[in-house]
Amino acid sequence: MIESSVRRESTSRCEGQAARWESLRRYLESTSRMGPVIFAAGVAAAIYGATPVLAVTFAASAAWGACVALFSAPSRTLLLQQTPAEVHGRVLGAWQAANNLGQLLPALAFPVLAGIGTQASLVGGGVLLAVVGLAAWVAYPRTPGHARANRPPRPRADCGAC
Secondary structure, three states: OHHHHHHHHHHHHHHHHHHHHHHHHHHHOOHHHHHHHHHHHHHHHHHHHHOOOHHHHHHHHHHHHHHHHHHHHHHHHHHHHOOOHHHHHHHHHHHHHHHHHHHHHHHHOHHHHHHHOHHHHHHHHHHHHHHHHHHHHHHOOOOOOOOOOOOOOOOOOOHHHO
């Protein structure tokens, strides 16, 4: 009797957890949802660069990292969903090249950034990112069912690993 109650509670908790992750996945699956995430990343980056308080720096860095995680995988998923299967390799190669270029640009811009200072360049980059996120948020308003309109429902995953 007690064992079945524990099993039922565990299954219920697992289903609730799976439902929350599915809800988050659906939320981030649309391009209209990337704007707020990019905006939040920019705000967190600006706070990270602006504050001299160590605890605030850690909190802003954690928020920034969470936003990057919420953006990175769903954006790649959206890119591949919109790409024909026969060119996935080329698209992923171009994606990686763009990422590498994005990591190289700060090194090339170092002479300019060194002139304005580390803190000002971090805050400026965060503000720029927030503005881009706000522009994306406004440019891609939410449309109901946008991302899932032409896709069949996904099968539910087995919850045995929870």
